[in-house]
Amino acid sequence: MTNLEINTDQMRKRSQELVDLINVYSNLVQGLYIRFDNMPGNTEEWIGQASSNFVKTINKNDRPQLNELSKNLLEYANSLNNLADRIDAEVGRNKIQ
Numbered sequence: 001m002t003n004l005e006i007n008t009d010q011m012r013k014r015s016q017e018l019v020d021l022i023n024v025y026s027n028l029v030q031g032l033y034i035r036f037d038n039m040p041g042n043t044e045e046w047i048g049q050a051s052s053n054f055v056k057t058i059n060k061n062d063r064p065q066l067n068e069l070s071k072n073l074l075e076y077a078n079s080l081n082n083l084a085d086r087i088d089a090e091v092g093r094n095k096i097q
Helices: 008-043 049-093
Strands: none
Touching: 008 049
C-alpha cells in the first residue's frame, strides 16, 4: 500500500508567502514604470526623442509581460491554496468515524 503525506498547512503558508512576494514584486514593477513614465517630461533624467521612444517601447512590449507574470504567479498561489483546501476536504470525507 502506498502512503502519501501532504502537509496542507505548509501549502497554505507557502501560498501566502508567494502572494506577499508577488505584491512586493508588483509594487516594485509599478514604481519602476511610474518612474519611466515621468522620465521624459517630469524628472528630466533623460530627455529627448530617444527617451520618449524608450518609454513607448517598454510600455508596449515589457510592461504587459511583467503584468502577466504577476497575474500568473498570483493564480498559481491561489491554486495552491485551493488545492490544500480540496485535499483537506477529501481527507475529511474519507476518515473512518
